[in-house]
Amino acid sequence: MKSKLRLLSVLVAGTFGTAFVQAEENSVQPRIIGGAEVAHSSVPYQVALQTPSGFQFCGGTIIARDWVLTAAHCVQGKSASGVQIRIGVADLRTSQGEKHNVSRVITHERYNSSNLTNDIALLKLSTPVDAKYQIAKLPTPAIKAQLASPGNTLKASGWGRFSGSSNQGSSILKAADLPVGDCQQITGRPVSSDFICGYKPRNSVCNGDSGGPFATQHGNEYYVFGAASWVPDRSCSGVSAFTDVTKFVPWISQKSGITPDGGGTTPPPTDACSGVAAWELYKQYNQGDRAVANGTLFEANYRHYGVNPFSDYWGYWTMVQTCN
Numbered sequence: 001m002k003s004k005l006r007l008l009s010v011l012v013a014g015t016f017g018t019a020f021v022q023a024e025e026n027s028v029q030p031r032i033i034g035g036a037e038v039a040h041s042s043v044p045y046q047v048a049l050q051t052p053s054g055f056q057f058c059g060g061t062i063i064a065r066d067w068v069l070t071a072a073h074c075v076q077g078k079s080a081s082g083v084q085i086r087i088g089v090a091d092l093r094t095s096q097g098e099k100h101n102v103s104r105v106i107t108h109e110r111y112n113s114s115n116l117t118n119d120i121a122l123l124k125l126s127t128p129v130d131a132k133y134q135i136a137k138l139p140t141p142a143i144k145a146q147l148a149s150p151g152n153t154l155k156a157s158g159w160g161r162f163s164g165s166s167n168q169g170s171s172i173l174k175a176a177d178l179p180v181g182d183c184q185q186i187t188g189r190p191v192s193s194d195f196i197c198g199y200k201p202r203n204s205v206c207n208g209d210s211g212g213p214f215a216t217q218h219g220n221e222y223y224v225f226g227a228a229s230w231v232p233d234r235s236c237s238g239v240s241a242f243t244d245v246t247k248f249v250p251w252i253s254q255k256s257g258i259t260p261d262g263g264g265t266t267p268p269p270t271d272a273c274s275g276v277a278a279w280e281l282y283k284q285y286n287q288g289d290r291a292v293a294n295g296t297l298f299e300a301n302y303r304h305y306g307v308n309p310f311s312d313y314w315g316y317w318t319m320v321q322t323c324n
Helices: 141-147 183-187 245-256
Strands: 009-013 018-022 046-050 056-064 067-070 084-087 098-107 121-125 153-158 174-181 195-198 213-218 221-230 240-244 290-293 296-300 317-322
Touching: 046 067, 056 084, 056 213, 056 221, 056 245, 067 221, 067 245, 121 245, 141 213, 141 221, 153 221, 174 183, 183 195, 195 221, 221 245, 240 245
Parallel strands: none
Antiparallel strands: 009 018, 046 056, 046 084, 056 067, 067 121, 084 098, 098 121, 098 317, 153 174, 153 213, 174 195, 195 240, 213 221, 221 240, 290 296, 296 317
């Protein structure tokens, strides 16, 4: 696995006023610093995102039998065929658990890779996971106020890198309990309300945990409050920032039909690709216009004349989702 790791990508984020670390496939992904090795049964909602060849590049949370929640930056630009999920395993070197293919990748339409706002995505599985695996429910605002306010402790989990100075990850699942804190107070800088933060000295998500859960158990239920998004520096020794799931429950429900605090699903929405015309070379596209190319839905960010979405080096297009 080490041979496939590259250096972290460092971006300048105006929202946070400094450089921060963003994870990408085949880069060193955010992984747990500190914490302890755990059995999968202690975080039964945890899944690994991997390539078909078996390279684990991000984490995720199972929120319904056939839906996984993760970070947009984990899967932006990826096709469904390029992602698998693995559940029910703590040691990735074993053959334990289940592997599932992905039929649809849905990234948030307003995801911004420069500052990681709207850093959230959904994966529709080709087949449902076994009923023995417990899902994490989506929280209501009342549940968040009760369980994930500043002072509460939530659990971050994932595979891999256990030292900010090392590129070596752990093949064994690790978890750390992080007290919830106010992002701006902890970082000392402006932070978008998209995020919920956790802080504990010498405990943090780091490269490889991207998209993974910030969750807790309440009685016999589990609730997910965050998807691992960013850390302020390469040392992974301070704040862990997670996309605040509660703020995106309406979006999740719209895309998947999953209801907050229900665990079940309503009938899925109509395919967003339905009725959208195929992309055309030289056609004028204005901001907000949509087009389908090779089974993928794209939305125009700027006015242009038929730039190919798959050779778009200028950011004219945003990939919305794969089509049914």
